[in-house]
Amino acid sequence: xxxxxxxxxxxxxxxxxxxxxxxxxxxxxxxxxxxxxxxxxxxxxxxxxxxxxxxxxxxxxxxxxxxxxxxxxxxxxxxxxxxxxxxxxxxxxxxxxxxxxxxxxxxxxxxxxxxxxxxxxxxxxxxxxxxxxxxxxxxxxxxxxxxxxxxxxxxxxxxxxxxxxxxxxxxxxxxxxxxxxxxxxxxxxxxxxxxxxxxxxxxxxxxxxxxxxxxxxxxxxxxxxxxxxxxxxxxxxxxxxxxxxxxxxxxxxxxxxxxxxxxxxxxxxxxxxxxxxxxxxxxxxxxxxxxxxxxxxxxxxxxxxxxxxxxxxxxxxxxxxxxxxxxxxxxxxxxxxxxxxxxxxxxxxxxxxxxxxxxxxxxxxxxxxxxxxxxxxxxxxxxxxxxxxxxxxxxxxxxxxxxxxxxxxxxxxxxxxxxxxxxxxxxxxxxxxxxxxxxxxxxxxxx
Amino acid sequence: xxxxxxxxxxxxxxxxxxxxxxxxxxxxxxxxxxxxxxxxxxxxxxxxxxxxxxxxxxxxxxxxxxxxxxxxxxxxxxxxxxxxxxxxxxxxxxxxxxxxxxxxxxxxxxxxxxxxxxxxxxxxxxxxxxxxxxxxxxxxxxxxxxxxxxxxxxxxxxxxxxxxxxxxxxxxxxxxxxxxxxxxxxxxxxxxxxxxxxxxxxxxxxxxxxxxxxxxxxxxxxxxxxxxxxxxxxxxxxxxxxxxxxxxxxxxxxxxxxxxxxxxxxxxxxxxxxxxxxxxxxxxxxxxxxxxxxxxxxxxxxxxxxxxxxxxxxxxxxxxxxxxxxxxxxxxxxxxxxxxxxxxxxxxxxxxxxxxxxxxxxxxxxxxxxxxxxxxxxxxxxxxxxxxxxxxxxxxxxxxxxxxxxxxxxxxxxxxxxxxxxxxxxxxxxxxxxxxxxxxxxxxxxxxxx
Numbered sequence: 043x044x045x046x047x048x049x050x051x052x053x054x055x056x057x058x059x060x061x062x063x064x065x066x067x068x069x070x071x072x073x074x075x076x077x078x079x080x081x082x083x084x085x086x087x088x089x090x091x092x093x094x095x096x097x098x099x100x101x102x103x104x105x106x107x108x109x110x111x112x113x114x115x116x117x118x119x120x121x122x123x124x125x126x127x128x129x130x131x132x133x134x135x136x137x138x139x140x141x142x143x144x145x146x147x148x149x150x151x152x153x154x155x156x157x158x159x160x161x162x163x164x165x166x167x168x169x170x171x172x173x174x175x176x177x178x179x180x181x182x183x184x185x186x187x188x189x190x191x192x193x194x195x196x197x198x199x200x201x202x203x204x205x206x207x208x209x210x211x212x213x214x215x216x217x218x219x220x221x222x223x224x225x226x227x228x229x230x231x232x233x234x235x236x237x238x239x240x241x242x243x244x245x246x247x248x249x250x251x252x253x254x255x256x257x258x259x260x261x262x263x264x265x266x267x268x269x270x271x272x273x274x275x276x277x278x279x280x281x282x283x284x285x286x287x288x289x290x291x292x293x294x295x296x297x298x299x300x301x302x303x304x305x306x307x308x309x310x311x312x313x314x315x316x317x318x319x320x321x322x323x324x325x326x327x328x329x330x331x332x333x334x335x336x337x338x339x340x341x342x343x344x345x346x347x348x349x350x351x352x353x354x355x356x357x358x359x360x361x362x363x364x365x366x367x368x369x370x371x372x373x374x375x376x377x378x379x380x381x382x383x384x385x386x387x388x389x390x391x392x393x394x395x396x397x398x399x400x401x402x403x404x405x406x407x408x409x410x411x412x413x414x415x416x417x418x419x420x421x422x423x424x425x426x427x428x429x430x431x432x433x434x435x436x437x438x439x440x441x442x443x444x445x446x447x448x449x450x451x452x453x454x455x456x457x458x459x460x461x462x463x464x465x466x467x468x469x470x471x472x473x474x475x476x477x478x479x480x481x482x483x484x485x486x487x488x489x
Numbered sequence: 490x491x492x493x494x495x496x497x498x499x500x501x502x503x504x505x506x507x508x509x510x511x512x513x514x515x516x517x518x519x520x521x522x523x524x525x526x527x528x529x530x531x532x533x534x535x536x537x538x539x540x541x542x543x544x545x546x547x548x549x550x551x552x553x554x555x556x557x558x559x560x561x562x563x564x565x566x567x568x569x570x571x572x573x574x575x576x577x578x579x580x581x582x583x584x585x586x587x588x589x590x591x592x593x594x595x596x597x598x599x600x601x602x603x604x605x606x607x608x609x610x611x612x613x614x615x616x617x618x619x620x621x622x623x624x625x626x627x628x629x630x631x632x633x634x635x636x637x638x639x640x641x642x643x644x645x646x647x648x649x650x651x652x653x654x655x656x657x658x659x660x661x662x663x664x665x666x667x668x669x670x671x672x673x674x675x676x677x678x679x680x681x682x683x684x685x686x687x688x689x690x691x692x693x694x695x696x697x698x699x700x701x702x703x704x705x706x707x708x709x710x711x712x713x714x715x716x717x718x719x720x721x722x723x724x725x726x727x728x729x730x731x732x733x734x735x736x737x738x739x740x741x742x743x744x745x746x747x748x749x750x751x752x753x754x755x756x757x758x759x760x761x762x763x764x765x766x767x768x769x770x771x772x773x774x775x776x777x778x779x780x781x782x783x784x785x786x787x788x789x790x791x792x793x794x795x796x797x798x799x800x801x802x803x804x805x806x807x808x809x810x811x812x813x814x815x816x817x818x819x820x821x822x823x824x825x826x827x828x829x830x831x832x833x834x835x836x837x838x839x840x841x842x843x844x845x846x847x848x849x850x851x852x853x854x855x856x857x858x859x860x861x862x863x864x865x866x867x868x869x870x871x872x873x874x875x876x877x878x879x880x881x882x883x884x885x886x887x888x889x890x891x892x893x894x895x896x897x898x899x900x901x902x903x904x905x906x907x908x909x910x911x912x913x914x915x916x917x918x919x920x921x922x923x924x925x926x927x928x929x930x931x932x933x934x935x936x937x938x939x
Binding site: 248478 | 906
């Protein structure tokens, strides 16, 4: 709240302010941190993470050379924000395949940033083998998850190609063998003077894998359900950041949490309500297009992804009778909505209430290790991880939400499992299913 | 190899932990390590060694007269016999008992490792942290047990309404429970202790990853049939003992710097000894339905039963020996259970990779300058000391079963079927009917009777 800002168009505002929020927060934090974090233990001093070099492209530097340094910073951030938004729209336009690739790249970059912090904290650049091992474990875990995804969603393709079929059948064994190799290499690489460091880095790598890689794969699963399940949650989190900042800027008075002194209750609550409204509007706009709502499928004849289907019930407009109280207020007897808009309320609610906790966690982490930003990849904004820290909880929530409330198991997968059973087991299941369907009246009793 | 040990009964499960103990003694004598570790800024350990003597009084009195070296051996021998008898008794008591014991061991291992974390980081006084660690343990266990129960207790679950609700929204509920813990962690961050708190958070999660997930894999193996629990566990124990014996009698060439007492002779001898042992044990156990049948919950009698038609791998087959072996042994064929061939794979893994789990634990103990994980078992150390090699084995067995032995679990498939949309169910039903008719399992349409 110490800086005034130049407002651009509406959408640019959104990204702009979100970045501004994080920027001012981290600056404030850097001032406050100082010596108060020094702990009683011999964990002395800052970890010596070097101050990142100025990454701003030369062209920007020249264009802004006339302005005072404060305004210069905002302009740099504003321009980068615009660039990120345009990029976001562009990749959505390019389709699901490119989105998957982008998610993979973001994941790798986040992993690299966090591991790098680990190296800096522990001064462990010279540890034998460790860089190799970290990247190797990343590769293993990604192989495992991508293999499961491919087997689930590309079953036709997999069954057709013989090498793929074998890889898929023994997928778990192969993944486990790869992981074990890494584990054995770690054990063999233990060097007498560095045991503790090596165990620390091993633990650090595994926790990073747990957070970054599993959740990026949940994002991809969400994406396969339909691009709307990817776009709406991400936009809700971004919108919440921005709205909370704006409300905090104009009305902020009561601090929210000691960990992030710039956050206020007014911002939090204002952000909540506006994110809910934003979510409803965005879902309304997107639910009309089959490009967004259809599950992504791989067409094995044409070897490409397509999103083409009969939209499910969620994405068909329905009439809801308003309760009497609302009826008298608005004068409308019924409301025409997509059921998905109701789901979007839960998504927005989660993004507004829990998303900030992801941000607090990352703030706490940065304070704990006395770093200002995770890295310096994006000029003015920090690292990729800085942009994505609130997204992770959201991705898991959306995945769990879909699994619990929206879809059942994937029918193709169930059929696959059925066909793998023994014949007597298949017969048993067939009879149970017949009983079940007959009871439900779906199957006629045959004479 | 500084101690001769008294072995209990048959080649059972006396544990060869002298390796580790000897490692510990070696390590304490090496000064260079302490200096080297100081180069990074984190914590000097000063983890106080666990000195409490846990030995019961009567044992102490009984071994009063003996020389201290023999005294230690006696205590260890007695405890080993006690552990073996305990093991047999639990097997006798059945699968539910085994599950309860696995659960108890898991909790104890978790507690031991977390305790080490507290000592390393001097973080006893951290606000909320004990509560949070146990809370996360409960969450993850709830998640895993819920998944397991839903799979294997389908009939029971369908009957009880609240259980049905819990099963249907299980993931959501587990996630909510975990999130509550996560939020509590964030809210508990205290200015002076940020780094410590993050360290303990990570320590807890890595421990959960190692200990809890693998104990659940052990339980899933158990549900496949008790033989899939007994044989791997026995193989790991036997490998420890055999490696020790061979090392003791023939050991000469050191194996790895991390554990100076291990030798190549012990390693290779242990490998072959374990192969033979696994082969024989598989033969003995495969004859009993009690061991080979999948554990099922009988909803009428409300009990677990292990009764079934043994699957093909537990039925004797005749195998023609390859020519060379034929000429050596002068047997044309050999009649064995196919399971015995699988046991060869399990033994191989247990002998070759199992020791890496032990090295990992040794490295861990050296890194944090502790002699044993805890002092629960007199003479042996903590529960974790006994089980460190077992973890990799449990995961391997699980992956092995999933890849080579069983297909998907039929009751789980049925459950998933019942949750699908009616149109999807109908289409699958019709497809199945046609398929089964093609295979001749179902009579053709005209003569099908309801």
